[in-house]
Amino acid sequence: MNEKKTSSLNPPSKEELPSTLTNFQRKEYRKIDFLLIAAGFLLITPILSVHRVTDFMIFCIFAMSFDLLYGYMGRLSFGHMLFLGTGAYSCGLFIKYVSGNPLIAILVGIAVAGLLGILLGLIIVRTTGACFALINLAFNHIGFFLVLSPLREITRGEDGFGVSASKLGFLNFSSRPIMFGSVLLCLLLVFYLLKRLTSSPFGIMIRSIKEDETRVRFLGYNTFLYKWITFVLAGSLAGLAGTLSALNYNYVNPNSMDVHSNVGVVFACLIGGAGNLYGALVGGVVYMVISNFLPIYIHRWEMFLGFSLLIITFRFRKGICGYLLGLWEHGAKKRLIERSAEQGVAKI
């Protein structure tokens, strides 16, 4: 929190950065993080099912890529599904028409989504606020429409098409446990990458852009470049989530690019706590549980989603993670006060 404030007011010069970075590293990289995440997902596997948890983890990757854009850079996008769909479609089409190698297909999916991010980013990144959100939405709409009708010959329109990746040694993506393992690996990899990225000077820069872009530009930084790179990264990670979902379902259809599904990832980020990777993970799981199980009990679940979004915006902005973190900080402060009272120090 402190680092964030000072960086927004006064971004450290390039010589100073390495020392702050090591502080960050010491604080934020812990192997236990990865163990906790892996253990958490493995623990919920027996309660739900392997297939479902794989799905949850893919959504969590998507939510983290969205969090990079919304939570860290402060740009709300309502068209992030475009990149998920692009990844899914390019992976599926590659397997269908070129080769069945799943690893190359995943790379192709990420590359195509990244390329789309590079092209669209040139236009989209110039805007901020609601304009950014709606332009993303507009492009998502165009993508959805392109898949549905002009490219019907290739994408099979509404019906979608099957994706059957060939076996690659022990990497047989049609077996559930292997799919689970590789998605978990991808999730941890993405988590590590984003953790690394968001605590690097680059991450400080994008958080400063969130706080006050004009000031950062005033200090002589090319904010456009930083925003563009972040946008492309978020797009490619969403593309990764798309390729994984295509391999997981063995099937691609326009639902993977549906404009209306965007609300899901926004909800996930907000309920978990935006600007925090744990928030994205918790929010992703909570949203997936809600969307998987609530419709069984409540028929009007979209309405439920709407009301909870309203409650979040008015009362619960920090999300679950932010709330817990706040409680913990509050407790730490209290303990500190008690300790200083014991020692008779009138500090704080």
Added chain:
Amino acid sequence: MIYTIVYGFTIGAILYFISIGLSLTFGTMRVINFAHTLTYTIGVYALITLIALLKGYFALVAGLAILLVIPISYVIERFVIRRLYGESLDYTFIATFAISLIGVDAIKWIWGVNPYPMNDPIGKYLVFSGLSVPIYRIVIVLIAILLFFGLNLFFKKTIVGKIVVASLEDKEGVRCLGINVDKYFSIVFVLGSALAALGGVLYAPISSIHPYMGLSILLLSFAVVIVGGMGNLNGTFFSAFALGMVMAVTARYWSQGAETMVFIVMAIVLIFKPIDI
């Protein structure tokens, strides 16, 4: 060719009705109103419910449907939008989106998901040297032009309009004069919603009616507002008709690409004239 022009003007007129509300709410309150889709759709569904009761009186039913939207939009303004003044745009966007989510689900609950068919209420054609043009479309264009001059008069001559125009320029300045700006904002909001409902009611007979009909038209009118300039009333008028024309001409040669073309125009405008909102 004449048919294309008439089609373009009709679409332009409808886009004008809907985007004027968006432009006004953004210009005055700094709120991107996603709930606009909701008032639009509610207007249409009120129309199809009432028209089953009162067959033949389209104008009367349309008026009633618009009147019905006014209290609903007031409730939205009073309980949600008013709490969001001065908040960051993201939260206003999410909150209004949540409202439209609730509203669309309520519509699905009450009326069902299936699309409703609806006929042209006038049903006569103006035969014009071998070409037949539906009179209904001409009426829509005439209403739009009347509305444009009416709104111009409203904003230039009446005191309410003058206050709204002044607060488009400088909200704090108006507040410093001792005027309760919030009251006028709710008038603007209700006016915008009623105009969206008018657009929906007029557009319903020539389009398909389903719960999600608002979304695509909202995106189009957002493109109109970007091209015309946020809070710029005359700009909105001209860009609505220009983009309507773009849609019609594209639809003539490539019928599926009409909406895409509008967004391409919007992207080009944004490249040359980036806006900071």
